[in-house]
Amino acid sequence: MEKINLFFWSFCFLQWFAGAYDPLDPKGNITIKWDFFDIHDGDGYVVTVTMYNNQLYRHIESPGWALGWTWPSEDEIILHMSGAEATKQGDCKRFKSNPLPHSCERSPVIVDLHPGVPYNLQTANCCKGGVISSLTQDPSKAISSFQMAVQSSVNFTATSGAFGSPSNFSIGVPGYTCSNNMALVEPTKFSTGNSQRIQQALMTWQVVCSYSQFRESNAPSCCVSLSSFYSDAIVNCPRCSCRCPHTGLAGNCYIDDEPDNKLQTPNGEGDDKIAVKCTEHMCPIQVHWHVKVNYKDYWRVKVTITNLNFFKNYSDWNLVLEHPNLQNITQIFSFSYQPLIVYPGTNDTGLFWGIPFYNTMLLEHGESGNVQTEMILHKDHRDFTFKGGWAFPRRVLFNGHECVMPSPETYPSLPKAAVAAAAAAAVPVASSIAHFLITVLLFL
Ligand SMILES: *[C@@H]1O[C@H](CO)[C@@H](O)[C@H](O)[C@H]1NC(C)=O
Ligand SMILES: *[C@@H]1O[C@H](CO)[C@@H](O)[C@H](O)[C@H]1NC(C)=O
Ligand SMILES: *[C@@H]1O[C@H](CO)[C@@H](O)[C@H](O)[C@H]1NC(C)=O
Ligand SMILES: *[C@@H]1O[C@H](CO)[C@@H](O)[C@H](O)[C@H]1NC(C)=O
Numbered sequence: 279m280e281k282i283n284l285f286f287w288s289f290c291f292l293q294w295f296a297g298a299y300d301p302l303d304p305k306g307n308i309t310i311k312w313d314f315f316d317i318h319d320g321d322g323y324v325v326t327v328t329m330y331n332n333q334l335y336r337h338i339e340s341p342g343w344a345l346g347w348t349w350p351s352e353d354e355i356i357l358h359m360s361g362a363e364a365t366k367q368g369d370c371k372r373f374k375s376n377p378l379p380h381s382c383e384r385s386p387v388i389v390d391l392h393p394g395v396p397y398n399l400q401t402a403n404c405c406k407g408g409v410i411s412s413l414t415q416d417p418s419k420a421i422s423s424f425q426m427a428v429q430s431s432v433n434f435t436a437t438s439g440a441f442g443s444p445s446n447f448s449i450g451v452p453g454y455t456c457s458n459n460m461a462l463v464e465p466t467k468f469s470t471g472n473s474q475r476i477q478q479a480l481m482t483w484q485v486v487c488s489y490s491q492f493r494e495s496n497a498p499s500c501c502v503s504l505s506s507f508y509s510d511a512i513v514n515c516p517r518c519s520c521r522c523p524h525t526g527l528a529g530n531c532y533i534d535d536e537p538d539n540k541l542q543t544p545n546g547e548g549d550d551k552i553a554v555k556c557t558e559h560m561c562p563i564q565v566h567w568h569v570k571v572n573y574k575d576y577w578r579v580k581v582t583i584t585n586l587n588f589f590k591n592y593s594d595w596n597l598v599l600e601h602p603n604l605q606n607i608t609q610i611f612s613f614s615y616q617p618l619i620v621y622p623g624t625n626d627t628g629l630f631w632g633i634p635f636y637n638t639m640l641l642e643h644g645e646s647g648n649v650q651t652e653m654i655l656h657k658d659h660r661d662f663t664f665k666g667g668w669a670f671p672r673r674v675l676f677n678g679h680e681c682v683m684p685s686p687e688t689y690p691s692l693p694k695a696a697v698a699a700a701a702a703a704a705v706p707v708a709s710s711i712a713h714f715l716i717t718v719l720l721f722l
């Protein structure tokens with residue numbers, strides 16, 4: 279058993295380094311479509327640009343996307359834009375129009391507007407500060423759109439629509455790369471309002487972007503610590519999980535009681551501190567998995583996510599946990615939960631996130647800088663065991679970033695004598711669900 283588990287963990291570890299392909303979301307990508315609604319050959323066009331987040335659990339968090347591309351020639355300029363804006367107007371002096379074009383950059387970068395911009399600057403699915411939800415958390419918010427009028431001398435009739443498209447796309451979020459050229463695809467179809475009518479774009483271009491942790495960075499941003507009712511030992515995050523704490527006076531992190539640390543802003547002049555609490559692991563996020571109670575037919579786990587950033591709140595955070603017993607989850611408190619089923623027959627991974635108006639925001643470090651859940655899992659007696667670290671998670675990801683796990687040989691061990699004792703001491707719970715729920719309430 280132990281050997282098998284060790285093997286399993288080394289396998290997970292290898293996957294972490296391999297990176298380029300995500301076994302938890304093999305089909306995940308961000309698809310960007312340009313839907314044409316008005317084409318004037320040789321003159322320009324009006325296009326709606328939509329980013330679809332087709333990822334099960336990765337989302338785009340604040341500060342949001344920044345979509346960039348390179349126009350095929352000097353001819354293209356953005357005359358007008360709504361729902362987003364180009365970061366630079368660029369040099370427009372060769373265009374005599376009034377008002378001046380929105381952007382004359384050869385490689386413009388577009389950012390989303392913030393919620394609450396005037397109505398005349400909005401479009402459908404715009405203005406969310408560049409934040410895009412994952413498909414699982416909120417499919418209705420997994421889309422971001424803007425509209426623009428482009429001046430261009432391309433004659434789409436002559437080129438069959440296949441040429442004159444921009445290239446060199448990027449979304450401004452670390453870890454994502456986009457296919458080099460846009461492809462001409464089936465025109466997007468839209469149903470309008472609540473009528474039966476389906477409309478379609480005149481022409482649609484598409485580019486697909488995908489994520490790789492390997493490309494993002496080798497530096498993790500999250501780590502896992504473990505504990506259990508059957509052992510006094512708390513297994514901390516491995517030292518230097520994210521970076522190493524500096525020794526000496528000029529630390530690169532913040533100590534809780536440091537005077538004025540709430541008033542300082544990070545990255546000020548000559549300040550190379552990263553704004554996290556000083557710890558041995560130096561991670562901004564710590565996930566703690568505590569095996570809390572052992573009932574006869576159930577067991578109970580408490581998971582706490584702690585924010586160790588001094589100046590960062592995480593809105594709409596999410597957590598991926600992988601454990602073979604998740605398929606038998608009976609009850610979960612304080613978090614939303616959805617299994618992530620990627621391969622039919624494998625149901626060992628779940629996505630957890632906050633409950634609206636309660637804990638969707640993970641606040642900056644301090645007294646309320648954590649969110650926690652407890653869950654009750656039905657033991658499957660064929661494989662349930664406290665031995666060999668089985669009760670601990672196989673993988674943990676916070677906001678799509680893999681968390682560093684302690685190495686399996688450090689896991690809280692079950693002393694030989696305690697194996698029998700733990701089994702015998704299992705809290706006796708009547709098997710009927712009614713009794714079970716009463717017991718659960720007592721533990722709250
Ligand atoms: C992108 O994601 C969509 C939806 O999951 C999928 O249909 C499509 O094949 C993916 N495209 C690529 C190039 O991976
Ligand atoms: C675009 O190309 C088509 C086919 O070559 C041609 O008939 C048409 O006149 C061109 N339009 C303009 C505005 O150049
Ligand atoms: C690609 O885009 C970047 C900016 O996003 C720009 O600096 C670079 O010149 C572009 N490369 C090409 C080949 O156009
Ligand atoms: C985080 O949220 C709290 C409470 O809403 C707020 O007081 C604080 O300024 C926020 N911090 C940042 C860095 O946005």
Ligand SMILES: *[C@@H]1O[C@H](CO)[C@@H](O)[C@H](O)[C@H]1NC(C)=O
Nearest residue numbers: 604605606607608617619625
């Ligand atoms: C996966 O497990 C969950 C419980 O965690 C259960 O509700 C769901 O029905 C299972 N789905 C499949 C496809 O087995």
Ligand SMILES: *[C@@H]1O[C@H](CO)[C@@H](O)[C@H](O)[C@H]1NC(C)=O
Nearest residue numbers: 605606607625656657658659
């Ligand atoms: C756990 O879930 C699996 C798959 O849904 C099921 O076959 C098994 O009977 C469940 N075990 C318990 C104890 O609920």
